[in-house]
Amino acid sequence: MCLGVPGKVLSFEDGDLRMGRVAFGQVVKEISLAFVPEVKVGEYVVVHAGMALEVIDEEAAQRVFQVLRELDAASMEGLG
Amino acid sequence: MKFLDEYRDGEAARPFVEAIHRVVTKPWSLMEVCGGQTHSIVRFGIDELLPKNITLIHGPGCPVCVTPVELIDKALAIAAKPGVIFCSFGDMLRVPGSERDLLHVKSEGADVRIVYSPLDALTVAEENPGREVVFFAVGFETTAPSNAMVVSQAHKRGLKNFSILVSHVLVPPAMEAIMSSPRSRVNGFLAAGHVCAVMGTAEYLPLAAKYKVPIVVTAFEPLDLLQGILMCVTQLEEGRHEVENQYERLVRAEGNRPAQAMIREIFQVVRRTWRGIGPIADSGLGLRPEYAEFDAEKRFGVENVGGPESAECQSGLVLQGLLKPQECPAFGTRCTPEKPLGATMVSSEGACAAYYRYRRVMA
Numbered sequence: 001m002c003l004g005v006p007g008k009v010l011s012f013e014d015g016d017l018r019m020g021r022v023a024f025g026q027v028v029k030e031i032s033l034a035f036v037p038e039v040k041v042g043e044y045v046v047v048h049a050g051m052a053l054e055v056i057d058e059e060a061a062q063r064v065f066q067v068l069r070e071l072d073a074a075s076m077e078g079l080g
Numbered sequence: 081m082k083f084l085d086e087y088r089d090g091e092a093a094r095p096f097v098e099a100i101h102r103v104v105t106k107p108w109s110l111m112e113v114c115g116g117q118t119h120s121i122v123r124f125g126i127d128e129l130l131p132k133n134i135t136l137i138h139g140p141g142c143p144v145c146v147t148p149v150e151l152i153d154k155a156l157a158i159a160a161k162p163g164v165i166f167c168s169f170g171d172m173l174r175v176p177g178s179e180r181d182l183l184h185v186k187s188e189g190a191d192v193r194i195v196y197s198p199l200d201a202l203t204v205a206e207e208n209p210g211r212e213v214v215f216f217a218v219g220f221e222t223t224a225p226s227n228a229m230v231v232s233q234a235h236k237r238g239l240k241n242f243s244i245l246v247s248h249v250l251v252p253p254a255m256e257a258i259m260s261s262p263r264s265r266v267n268g269f270l271a272a273g274h275v276c277a278v279m280g281t282a283e284y285l286p287l288a289a290k291y292k293v294p295i296v297v298t299a300f301e302p303l304d305l306l307q308g309i310l311m312c313v314t315q316l317e318e319g320r321h322e323v324e325n326q327y328e329r330l331v332r333a334e335g336n337r338p339a340q341a342m343i344r345e346i347f348q349v350v351r352r353t354w355r356g357i358g359p360i361a362d363s364g365l366g367l368r369p370e371y372a373e374f375d376a377e378k379r380f381g382v383e384n385v386g387g388p389e390s391a392e393c394q395s396g397l398v399l400q401g402l403l404k405p406q407e408c409p410a411f412g413t414r415c416t417p418e419k420p421l422g423a424t425m426v427s428s429e430g431a432c433a434a435y436y437r438y439r440r441v442m443a
């Protein structure tokens with residue numbers, strides 16, 4: 001149950017629970033966005049047990065791949 | 081799926097694997113705290129990509145696995161009462177109590193329903209005003225905000241037929257218990273990414289300092305795990321013991337403030353018993369006295385219900401990284417997912433189940 005799943009926010013309405021529609025691939029579910037008041041439509045959230053826990057920072061998400069490219073370049077130099 | 085598939089690309093991960101091999105000169109044991117991480121490691125064979133002198137130890141971070149037997153027995157007692165609708169996450173249904181499991185009482189006619197979210201249980205309560213609806217609130221810091229939210233909503237909406245059976249545990253006290261054991265072999269931790277998304281990373285600073293262990297907050301996909309391992313062994317080789325964050329796309333140092341505020345409003349820190357491990361001080365959450373009316377244990381008078389654990393199951397040792405699942409004599413013989421002796425063989429995040437599913441050839 002600790003597996004959080006990333007999904008894209010399609011829409012949401014106001015209210016205590018801020019219920020919204022979130023797409024996980026082809027599947028769309030009703031999810032509470034109460035804990036991510038700053039989220040905008042089109043952004044990605046990680047969802048646990050029916051509630052979004054956090055918004056995914058897309059810029060930070062790219063950094064893993066940046067580190068990989070740097071490591072790759074470094075190891076190529078080592079070989080050369 | 082975006083933010084999932086790209087982190088599962090084996091070829092892309094190669095530079096991390098090579099860098100780990102370059103960096104490591106000494107033997108190190110790392111514990112991944114969360115059962116979701118264990119599952120990925122075993123499923124994708126991450127451990128098999130690592131240098132021989134790196135050992136991954138599987139940690140206690142599976143809520144299904146650590147929910148104590150007495151709580152399962154309480155759940156069974158409540159679910160069997162007439163008029164009760166007992167709602168639970170699906171993975172709890174086959175966890176053995178001292179004699180039976182929830183599936184068993186369901187087959188005898190109890191109204192046990194699987195829900196995906198505690199919010200669903202709240203809806204069931206609103207739709208069935210004549211019935212008592214109970215939600216089995218288990219989990220770590222990740223499910224605590226949602227479970228707190230339903231109590232807050234039930235209170236606001238004046239729902240009189242809703243209560244929760246609470247078995248909430250906290251990660252840092254369990255890590256502390258593991259480190260303070262003289263048998264601990266852990267040199268570094270991969271901390272549980274989603275727990276930190278809620279709570280932030282500050283709680284880990286004193287642990288890293290006191291036990292001189294690097295703690296790297298790590299996500300769940302193969303690429304993430306390999307990067308987390310690289311960051312952790314780099315610290316160890318350089319003699320550092322800091323809290324670092326591999327999962328920066330989701331985890332902020334301060335965590336999720338609204339979620340923390342919701343937890344604090346409804347719950348307080350209490351002593352909890354961990355299945356297989358025993359009681360740990362300040363290691364869990366219970367309802368605040370102001371919300372006692374939503375406490376299913378009190379409502380149904382089951383405070384004193386609860387039998388002993390299976391004497392044969394060694395899951396306590398497995399959960400503390402002191403025993404590999406396949407080293408348990410019952411593994412794959414008297415204990416299988418179809419006929420489990422312990423919770424670690426039931427849960428999709430349990431170490432015994434992960435080994436049974438992906439590593440049976442080695443057993």
Ligand code: SF4
Nearest residue numbers: 393395408415422432
């Ligand atoms: S294999 Fe079964 S009996 Fe052995 S530790 Fe795991 S769950 Fe317990």
